[in-house]
Amino acid sequence: xxxxxxxxxxxxxxTGSYLPEKILTxxxxxxxxxxxxxxxxxxxxxxERRIAAEGEHTSHLATNAARKAMEQAGLDPAELNLIIVAxxxxxxxxxxxxxxxxxxxxxxxxxxxxxxxxCSGFLFAMKIAKxxxxxxxxxxxxIVGAEKLSSFVNWEDRSTAVLFGDxxxxxxxxxxxxxxxxxxxxxxxxxxxxxxxxxIPGGGSACPITSKNADKQLATLAMLGKEVFKHAVTxxxxxxxxxxxxxxLKAEDIKLVIPHQxxxxxxxxxxxRLAVPSDRVFVNLHKYGNTSAAACAIALDEAHRSxxxxxxxxxxxxxxxxxxxxxxxxxxx
Ligand code: ACO
Numbered sequence: 080x081x082x083x084x085x086x087x088x089x090x091x092x093x094t095g096s097y098l099p100e101k102i103l104t105x106x107x108x109x110x111x112x113x114x115x116x117x118x119x120x121x122x123x124x125x126x127e128r129r130i131a132a133e134g135e136h137t138s139h140l141a142t143n144a145a146r147k148a149m150e151q152a153g154l155d156p157a158e159l160n161l162i163i164v165a166x167x168x169x170x171x172x173x174x175x176x177x178x179x180x181x182x183x184x185x186x187x188x189x190x191x192x193x194x195x196x197x198c199s200g201f202l203f204a205m206k207i208a209k210x211x212x213x214x215x216x217x218x219x220x221x222i223v224g225a226e227k228l229s230s231f232v233n234w235e236d237r238s239t240a241v242l243f244g245d246x247x248x249x250x251x252x253x254x255x256x257x258x259x260x261x262x263x264x265x266x267x268x269x270x271x272x273x274x275x276x277x278x279i280p281g282g283g284s285a286c287p288i289t290s291k292n293a294d295k296q297l298a299t300l301a302m303l304g305k306e307v308f309k310h311a312v313t314x315x316x317x318x319x320x321x322x323x324x325x326x327x328l329k330a331e332d333i334k335l336v337i338p339h340q341x342x343x344x345x346x347x348x349x350x351x352r353l354a355v356p357s358d359r360v361f362v363n364l365h366k367y368g369n370t371s372a373a374a375c376a377i378a379l380d381e382a383h384r385s386x387x388x389x390x391x392x393x394x395x396x397x398x399x400x401x402x403x404x405x406x407x408x409x410x411x412x
Contacts, residue, residue, distance in 0.1 A: 086209070086210070086213035086214075087212070087213040087214075087254060088213070088255060088256040088261055089208075089209045089212045089213050089252055089253070089254060089255075089261070089262050090252070090253055090254075090255055090256060090257065090258065090259040090260060090261050090262070091250050091251070091259045091260040091261075091262065091410060092151075092152035092153075092154070092219075092252070092253045092258060092259040093147075093148045093149060093150070093151030093152025093153075093154070093250065093251040093259070094147075094148050094151060094248070094249065094250050094251075094376075094379055094380040094383045094384070095143075095144045095145060095146065095147025095148030095149070095150070095151060095248070095249045095380055096144050096147065096246065096247065096248040096249070096373075096376065096377040096380035096381065097140050097143035097144040097147070097246065097247050097248075098129045098245075098246045098367060098377070099129045099130060099131045099132060099135060099140065099245050099246070100129070100132070101129060101130045101131075101132060102127050102128075102129060102130075103127060103128050103129070103130050103244075104127045105119045105120065105125070105126055105127065105241070108240065108241055111234060111240070112234070112235065112236070112237040112241075113237055114237045114241055119241045122342075122344070123241070123242060123341075123342050123343060123344075123368075124342065124343025124344070124346075124362070124365055125241065125242065125343075125365060125368045125369075126365045127365070127366060127367075127368075128243065128244025128245075128366075128367055128368030128370075129245050129246055129367055130229045130244070130245055131227045131229060131230075131245040135227075136170045136179075136227060137164075137166055137168050137169060137170050137176050137225045137226060137227045137247075138164075138170045138176045138179035138180050138183065138225070139183075140225045140226075140227065140245065140246060140247035140373075141166075141176060141180045141225035141247045141249070142179075142180050142183040142184060143247065144223060144225065144247035144248050144249040144373075144377075144380075145162075145180060145184060145221050145223055145249045146184070147249070147380075148221065148249040148250055148251050148380075149184075149221070149251060151251075152251035152259075154219060154251055154253075156184045156186040156187075157185075157186070157187070157188055158188075158218075158219050159184070159186040159188065159189040159219050159220070159221050160188060160189055160190065160217040160218055160219055160220065161189055161190055161191075161208060161211060161212075161217045161219070161220035161221070162177045162180055162181050162184075162186060162189045162190070162191040162192075162220070162221045162222075162223070163177060163191075163192060163193070163204040163207060163208055163220065163221070163222050163223070164176045164177040164180055164192075164193045164194075164204075164222075164223045164224075164225060165193070165194050165195075165196060165200025165201050165203060165204045165222070165224045165225075165372040166193060166195070166200065166224070166225050166226055166371075166372055167195055167197050167200070167279070167371055167372065167401070168225075168226045168227045168228055168230060168231055168371075169193060172283075175191065175192050175193035176193050176225065177191035177192050177193050177223075178191050180221075180223065184221075186221070190217075196267075196269075196372070196400065196402060196404045196406070197371055197372065197400030197401035197402055197404055198339050198341065198369070198371045198372060198374060198375075198398050198399060198400025198401070198404070199267065199339070199372075199398040199399060199400045199402070199404040199405055199406040200224055200371070200372030200400070200404075201222065201223075201224030201248065201372050201373070201374075201375045201376040201398070202265065202267065202375060202396055202397075202398050202406030202407065202408055203267050203404070203406055204222040204223070204224070205222055205250070205252070205265060205396075205406075205408055206266075206267050206406070206408070208220035208222050208252045209252060209262050209265060212252055212253070212254050213254070215254075218253065218254050219251065219253050219254075220251070220252040220253075221249060221250075221251055221252075222249065222250050222252060222376075223247060223248070223249040223376065224248050224249075224370075224371075224372035224373040224374070224375065224376035224377075225246075225247035225248075225372065225373055226245060226246065226247070226370050226371045226372055226373045227245045228243040228244065228245060228300070228369075228370065228371060229243070229244070229245050231279055231298060231299050231300055232299055232300060233296040233299035233300070235296070236296075236299070238302070238304065239299070239301070239302055241368075242341070242368055243300065243368055243369050243370070243371070244367045244368035244369065244370050245370065245373075246367055246370040246373045246374075246377050247373050247376070247377070248373050248374075248375070248376020248377035248378070248379060248380050249376060249380075250376065259412070260394070260411065260412040261410065261411050261412075262408055262409075262410050263322070263325075263326040263393075263409045263410060263411055264321075264322040264325040264326045264408070264409045265406070265407070265408045265409075266318045266321045266322050266325075266406060266407045266408075267404070267405070267406045268314070268318060268404070268405050268406070269402050269403065269404050269405075270310075270402065270403045271402065273306075273310065273402070273403045274401075274402070274403075275303070276302065276303045276306050276307050276310070276401075276403065277300070277301070277302045277303070277307050277400070277401040277403070278300075278301055278401060279298060279299065279300055279301070280297050280301055281295070281297025281298040281299075282297065282298035308342070308344075308345060310399070310403055311339075311341065311342075311345050311399040312345055312348045312349060312352065314399050314403070314405035315338060315339070315349050315397045315398070315399050315405060315407075316349060316352040316353060317405075318397060318405050318406060318407035319336065319349070319395050319397040320353065321407065322395060322397075322407045322408060322409040323353075323395060323409060325409070326393070326409040326411075328393055328409065330353055330354045330355050332393050333353075333355055333359065333394065333395050334359065334387075334388045334389075334392035334393055334394060335359055335360070335361055335382060335387050335388050335392070335395075336349070336350070336353065336355050336359060336360045336361065336395050336396075336397065337361045337375060337378045337379055337382055337394060337395070337396045337397070338360065338361070338375075338378075338396075338397050338398070339369075339374050339375055339397065339398035339399055339400070340363060340364035340368075340369060340370070340374040340375075340377075340378060341364070341369045341374070341399070342364075342369075343362065343364065343365075346360060346362060346364075349397070361378050361381075361382045361387060363377065363378055363381055372400075374398070375396050375397075375398050379396060382394075388412050389412065390412055391411070391412065392411075392412050393409065393410070393411050393412075394409075394410050394412060395407060395408070395409050395410075396408045396410070
């Protein structure tokens, strides 16, 4: 699903991120499951990940990231009209995590809701917010990707425990073309025939957690990694190419590609297929692992604050996740 030419311009006016303090290294995991730093590093590129503290929920991570994005954008909480939190690890099934974030920020003029699109969630939120702003319905939106995946990982399953981490990233979207990154094109897509490849089978209405199944770890991530891998490369390549083309750009015009941070081998494959050299592809998954909806948002903020792109540069964000879902955005900073 793509943009229409008649939309008003929408700009990313600020970014922010927050990572919990606690670091879980590959060496720590060697003591928990039968794995090795060598296996994790060579198969994924991950060296360590962050784990939220006791009592630190997804909404807390999201709020901390949001405050930094608002500070950079120079926006007061009262000026926010819209808050979208993308997460698959909400504080509670209801109300939405966005409601807790609204309360924490004191952003009482904002409409707040969550979306669930797994690792593509932040870019789904970007597309929704862009569309709502560009129609004139809203002026300033906060979009957040936030996850506390450590609460939904089976810490005895080595095939998933080594992959995921906690964190949050945020951006302020505002109407106009001045003072930030103008979102040129966005793309989102879903293939619901592949829900079996990656899911959290328990804890929803299909399979509530009861005293009879409580020992089966059903409310944790289950993944057919090899299959997911193949879909990820194709979908991310295609959606990135679509936003590049629709923005009237070529691969050589892209200063930085910011891909979902799931696996270094997937990122390398995307870099080759897009013909963008690896030094123009942002990577931070060695520090944080896969933080699902938060990954692209954290990477955008880190790349922005560390000067990886400047005024006038074109960047492309691209993601892939459970659903299956995929998404991309092209931005002129
Ligand atoms: N330590 C040591 N050995 C392990 C570990 C581990 N942590 N995990 C698996 N192994 C073993 C397996 O048991 C298997 O052993 P066997 O050959 O004796 O059966 C062997 O290593 C190979 O396992 P594979 O699963 O085939 O490993 P693969 O190379 O496919 O890597 C991985 C697995 C890293 C999960 C990869 O498939 C991947 O990254 N997939 C995509 C993940 C992704 O993109 N997810 C999308 C977003 S996530 C979201 O939406 C929430």
